[in-house]
Amino acid sequence: GAVVSQHPSRVICKSGTSVKIECRSLDFQATTMFWYRQFPKQSLMLMATSNEGSKATYEQGVEKDKFLINHASLTLSTLTVTSAHPEDSSFYICSVTSSYNSPLHFGNGTRLTVT
């Protein structure tokens, strides 16, 4: 069965609005979750590492005030795209790992379209 649940799978929003994406770890408590972004026919770009109970660690070039990450519990991390613009349209994927040196388990992704 699924290890990670990500919602919504698709969302369309208007420019200037905010969108929240949820990522739930179903099988184990995840102190660390990862948020990726993928453009069409391209690889996954790591946006940030979400740490339970502390601030997320953002990759270079990712605006932390635009992509708000909250990891309030060991099973839930949320990514909020604030004041969305058409260029934020992309495929966002979360992943969790049970420990270092273990595989990542991915959600099914969220297709965001900003009109």
Next chain:
Amino acid sequence: SQQGEEDPQALSIQEGENATMNCSYKTSINNLQWYRQNSGRGLVHLILIRSNEREKHSGRLRVTLDTSKKSSSLLITASRAADTASYFCAAQGGSEKLVFGKGTKLTVNP
């Protein structure tokens, strides 16, 4: 950067043939992982090979790792149409995060 780089970028074969994808990375690693992605979906983990391992098998999948050349390969034997997907390698170094390569898009024709 630990980034993996796959080649070829695209591969088209007939059912029953073998498919080989290669991956190179830049710095020392603790493990290298291969993932599969169907269009519009999340990634599915295939195989993790540790830096002290040279070869690993899982069903029709075989992964090799050459740390001296900083390269890995994924072989899919007796391919099926259902194997059509994008395949990514990702190298893991001293932290939990993975950095993915650009992937190989595999098409298996019936």
